[in-house]
């Protein structure tokens with residue numbers, strides 16, 4: 001399989017059912033699986049997920065939290081106003097974390113050129129000891145810890161979901177071996193992700209937030225990547241790139257107000273694939289987060305998969321003034337933290 005892209009996904013993700021009318025519904029993954037079955041993606045091998053081990057989960061979540069979720073396995077439980085477990089949820093959550101770990105492993109061992117963990121429930125809002133925002137286990141964080149233990153000295157997590165990944169930020173806030181970068185709508189759920197949240201202690205400067213007002217599109221995301229994320233990432237020299245790949249910044253998404261298109265998501269994947277080629281032999285693993293308009297989700301995931309298989313996509317030009325201002329504020333916050341971002 002070396003040289004190709006691996007998609008790790010599983011029908012058992014459909015058994016996580018937060019209930020009628022919930023946006024994070026099994027229909028999301030059903031749509032993705034049907035689309036890929038109808039027209040298989042080029043140069044992509046599909047694999048089933050495996051359960052994350054207790055030890056893998058406990059690199060991020062305390063044993064007491066894992067045990068509390070496990071005890072609810074097989075039952076229905078409401079964990080917060082948005083986050084519900086159904087009888088199949090605990091298995092799905094452990095499979096989602098396991099898929100993210102295997103996506104990282106596949107790229108690190110050279111079994112695949114890059115990988116996409118097509119999972120649910122999503123993960124980036126999950127705190128070490130708290131489920132929230134549709135998330136039970138923090139899949140990307142568990143994958144980053146697995147990468148560190150497998151020998152990656154520095155891991156970059158780029159979170160392009162339209163919501164800020166409060167859980168991932170918290171987990172790595174005091175660490176300088178994991179650089180967390182997020183572009184998100186702000187002010188918005190979950191309320192975190194201001195430009196001056198740059199990490200704490202030894203991790204000061206290893207958190208990069210680019211909060212944007214609603215209404216920003218492909219050109220704006222292009223400016224964020226080219227003028228902020230890529231220069232910060234190059235200075236960090238990652239040995240692996242993980243993406244919290246949510247597709248809810250899409251113009252058609254019902255939960256948010258951004259205007260990104262399939263092309264924009266492909267361009268984000270494209271510059272990160274290029275960054276991974278430059279810095280770490282192409283080691284890139286995407287982990288699915290949000291994305292709630294089914295046609296937008298399937299089209300955007302397909303566009304990202306085409307990029308993983310080798311297609312290049314560029315951002316259009318012409319960012320809005322509000323985006324340039326936000327980039328300036330993020331750069332100023334990092335400069336004040338003693339981690340000035342080099343000019344692109």
Ligand SMILES: [Zn+2]
Pocket residue numbers: 161162163246248289290291
């Ligand atoms: Zn989201």
